[in-house]
Amino acid sequence: MAAMTATEITTADERTGGGLHGAIHAEWTKLWSVRSTWWTVSAAALLLIGYTALAAISVRVQADNGGPEEVLPSAPQITTEAVFFLAQYAVLAVATLFVAGEYATGGIRATLQWVPDRTRVLLAKCAALLPALFALGAALAAVSLVIAVPAIGGAGGGFTVGEGVRASLAVGTYWALLGAFALGIGTALRSVAGALTVSFVALVVLPMLCGAVGLPAVIDYLPGIAGLNLMLGPDAVNNITGQPVPYPGWAAVALLAAWSGAALAVGNAVLRNRDAG
């Protein structure tokens, strides 16, 4: 049991630091100091690379059995599917836990004591998380493409190095913007379960609903489908809508950014106006 007097504590003498930079540094430290981040990132890697490898082998087997060459997907298409059907949920989880998890644990009170400017807190979380998601998404997509090439063994559609790089960057961009979207929703709803539900509805259920009620024109403008269109690229056929991608890559990025920006704006308004929770 340490008996102590406060005189043993030396003075914090560096009267600098803090501000937005300090807030980002703190959020970065917090992000990587809980196991859930490592688990979800590992899950994203496993899902993305695992699905791509298995699907590539499946394509090769189909081709060997005399499947029609033109309908078999290329490696970038397989990776895009892996992101859309599996890996994006791990991205949602890590981003949602990063903010909504603080409300479950009470950590938000510490966060807001350290950084009372609430918009700065949200900015710092974005600055810590989004570049990491971009880098992870791009790197993991590149790795899964590299694995897919020998696995697919010349079956399916081919792709150039430039197309591979483009596909990888598109995955990174989607992950970063999806992370921003989930941060906004999580900040607004303050509940991990609630935020995950709303994000899932926005990404998956809403496109299905729009299709069911006869609003197919809307589908391409929803966040999940915009992400899918971004990753597929402008010349491809979207396998959810069954239609060609109707806009170029930059438009997909702008659409996603608008969704994420709106979610963050709502989250910021709630964060600024409500008690810490």
Next chain:
Amino acid sequence: MITLRALTKRYGEKTVVDDLTFDVEPGRVTGFLGPNGAGKSTTMRMVLGLDRPSGGEALVGGRHYAELRHPVREVGAMLDAGSVHPARSAGRHLLAMARSNGVPERRVEEVLGAVGLTDVAGKRAGTFSLGMSQRLGVAGALLGDPGILLFDEPVNGLDPDGLRWIRQLMRSLAEQGRTVLVSSHLMSEMQLTADQLVVIGRGRLLADAPVGEFLAGESRQAVHVRLPGEAARRALAARLHGAGADTEHRGGGELVVHGMPVERVGDLAHELGIRLHGLSSQAVSLEQAYLELTAASAEYTTPARETEV
């Protein structure tokens, strides 16, 4: 210095903090007392900018908490022990805190040592006992070497050794000229550490006085008299009132006399020729004075007349 001016917090119809105005001065320990639900924590949360006041304001060092560039270096606070992510280690928690405010990272080691958690710095905070969590909270409050400190119920979960430690810590922080505000629902604890007492009940200020004055003002000597019958009790009570004392009827022949020394009560009974079955003087403890003061304003009371805390 912490300044509260007409600080008010309402949740819908319910007023939790009601028009609080008081100052917390540097260089002494100010005890912030009130029954559970009196509004102590809400008040502290408003001081820290976590909750927005419905009216009035709370200032630290003359400014709003949200205006501080390095709040951790100016105001240290230990709120409930539950504001640490349970999956994060104590060391990483403090490291993130240090980085957020540009506090030198070696301070993490220093404060962990100061609260006796060096050996468990790498352990997840969720595995800590309540006492260890309290110590981690204290470490966080001390991290930025702030001039203003707030502790919300710091003695909860501490063993006797820890109790002694935290009392000494509060005293020494105040002796260094810092502003120290400590909340508690236990008067006995405050009696040992505080110089100044601020008592609230149902969000309202009930008292703001030095501990000594509080004792003198609120906890006079009380004299307990036991009399053989109702007639005797009534006769003596009338005589005592005539002599300027207050009396309280406790049922049967029991009488409690305030504002008169025991000798004088005995003499008056003797003058009236009233036999006494018991006569005793009891110093009302600060605890009893506090209970009396807050009895009417307690948020949750048990039906029994005597509520032990």
